[in-house]
Amino acid sequence: MARPTPLSGFPEWLPDGRVVEQHVLEALRRTFELHGFAGIETRAVEPLDQLLRKGETSKEVYVLRRLQADEGDATPDDRGEKQLGLHFDLTVPFARYVLENAGRLAFPFKRYQIQKVWRGERPQEGRFREFVQADIDVVGAGELPYHYEVELPLVMAEALGSLRAIGVPEVRILVNNRKVAEGFYRGLGLGDVEGVLRQVDKLDKIGPEAVAELLVAEQGATPEQAKACLELAAISGSDASVVEQVRALAASYDAVTDLLETGLAELRALVEAAARRAPGVVVADLKIARGLDYYTGSVYETVLVGHEQLGSICSGGRYDTLASDGKNTYPGVGLSIGVSRLVSRLLSAGLVTATRGVPTAVLVAVTDEETREASDAVAAALRARGVPADVAPTAAKFGKQIKYADRRGIPFVWFPGEPDQVKDIRSGDQVDADAATWAPPADDLWPRVVPAGE
């Protein structure tokens, strides 16, 4: 087998990169659990017809086929099987899980879900074909109070904020409300709200003039209507004054509607609560459209300050119908962090680093193979007290055993003897030690993730 090369779009980390990823996942999970979200995992596959319910994602799906089915010996149960694909997000599987288990779940149901997803897109910078998402959603049976639209982005702000300590840049959550956009467009007399949103969503890519042209050419807007849409999209701010700006703009076009007022009241509540609870994090940005057509209220995008060109690393919104089984509908609100994109940037930009790539805090040296069991016993005593320990692979010269530790970033080497001694190989300090009582400094016990340069 020749040396294999990486598959484009399928990121993998070396052990020290994985330490960083694990740290990120655990920090997120801890915040989610402190807020009462239950963890679930869903299978990686869904029936293809469910994955394709939204046409726009159809090109991204990886379809599965059993190799056996190729060989002409399919059994009847093969032929009766549904065609399966890998999930491309965690929302479609969650919706299915809620319906499937509705009778056994308590609503409102708050869940987090941290799993890989797959998209057959052409790989490019920051876009992967396999990546980890970390989602939180709360879903109600029949109804879901508005206050969750305020709380969920703040949970994400707290989760991402818990990563500041390791060098993750500040985040900014950009919020909008679908009712504001829809109410405004309808007030202007534009009926195809989806179409207008789709064009406005292109603002960052093609600029306002091109969007205005598209609004006229594709959505049948008058130049004045197009201008109004762009004026709305230009409004942003981190306090309730944005609400006044939108209302004034709408009034100037005689476009104030009940739906707009409802949306503005919700947007105001979100911005005001966020300003109190996480000052500076949430910014109302009226150009945030979110392409997906199932959002019905608040929508969210999140950028890393100073890394805006990376795009949104955490997005989501409110949907009135996550799922429906004919009898009940399940409205919800949720956000999803693109963990792989975040970790990839942290590693490639050298923002964070792991203090070592192995868990081991102590390497126990082996004097000769006949006394390996004495070294094993030292390691066992250390582990029994929660100190990760490894034993040297061979009874090589001590210099070589120290090098084994050094190459892996293991800070301490233990020499069995009478008495035992332990050496901090960074400082060279060597002291008598007893495996029943000695412990490394807390900072050395487990690998830590720290801002690069520390």
Add this chain to the structure above:
Amino acid sequence: MARPTPLSGFPEWLPDGRVVEQHVLEALRRTFELHGFAGIETRAVEPLDQLLRKGETSKEVYVLRRLQADEGDATPDDRGEKQLGLHFDLTVPFARYVLENAGRLAFPFKRYQIQKVWRGERPQEGRFREFVQADIDVVGAGELPYHYEVELPLVMAEALGSLRAIGVPEVRILVNNRKVAEGFYRGLGLGDVEGVLRQVDKLDKIGPEAVAELLVAEQGATPEQAKACLELAAISGSDASVVEQVRALAASYDAVTDLLETGLAELRALVEAAARRAPGVVVADLKIARGLDYYTGSVYETVLVGHEQLGSICSGGRYDTLASDGKNTYPGVGLSIGVSRLVSRLLSAGLVTATRGVPTAVLVAVTDEETREASDAVAAALRARGVPADVAPTAAKFGKQIKYADRRGIPFVWFPGEPDQVKDIRSGDQVDADAATWAPPADDLWPRVVPAGE
């Protein structure tokens, strides 16, 4: 969307089942890390030609195809892409990872890997199409000392033993050595060692007489040779006396070989060390064959005592060539736990239970919607001190809010007031409390996993 039904072979757990699975995974991971294994994850896909290098697994592979490729608009880079399949174990991907990153890893390289794998097999009791494996391996560059063959099953015994506290039955690790079998068969004059092993591997399924017939019919053994093979397979024991039994048997057939002696010395070292370090856990069982042809030394299978019909939940062995890039070979030894099979049995047999399915220890009641922020502030104060807290979804009557907690197993409900009060809804005890200082008993802080019936 009608209520969906589960997909056979793709297990999913309700939140309280997931608490159990998470606990198992964390306990395993902690043991692995205490022993110095670094965690890695590999992508879910491998090139199909790599997955099919071993013909016997070809029927199990799920092949991927981008839906787009079906639609006739494949781009040149699509056409140039390798055909991909989902990995069916963690050994093939690990071998590829080692080759791909050999220059950036330090050998011997100890890694654990906990991920889902997929096999397109017909689902049946205890056999899944998607399941979680937890693997440990140590791999050397060019060489790997024998002592790792003793250590790795003991790490697994410790990992599985750490689950005794939650009600997991005792485990028994059955060990054999491929060199013993091969040396014995060759000493008998049987040249097709793989073939003989394949027949002996069927002992539990079809019994000794049928195996003897197959050895004669398929492997060209004489009845006496077949009898000798079955006599070898019948030997088992937990101390070094098994070694003497095998040697005596081999001598009686004049079948003692150097390879047999090497294997017996290794088997003796393993059994003796295990008897000292984990008494009663490891049993030499000469019928353990392990179908896979890459094992070259020790082989392992693990059963849950009292649940032997579940089959092996943790298997592995020593391989001299995990991978080779032409220049170097990478020998290794490893074991793999079938976590889903284990968790599925724990849940279906009612052996373990989670104290609750949500992380929440405290539900903060809401007196009316106008004072929701006061309840939010209580929850924030509790979370800041590491107490998982949720806030009631609506300002319903307190009885309904208590029911919300009760349905989820949340032990405490907090009533903001002057002063605040907290109620243990199991005992009904209600006391004054301050969110800046109050904490639940340690046993109530997070969900715990306990033996069922406790």
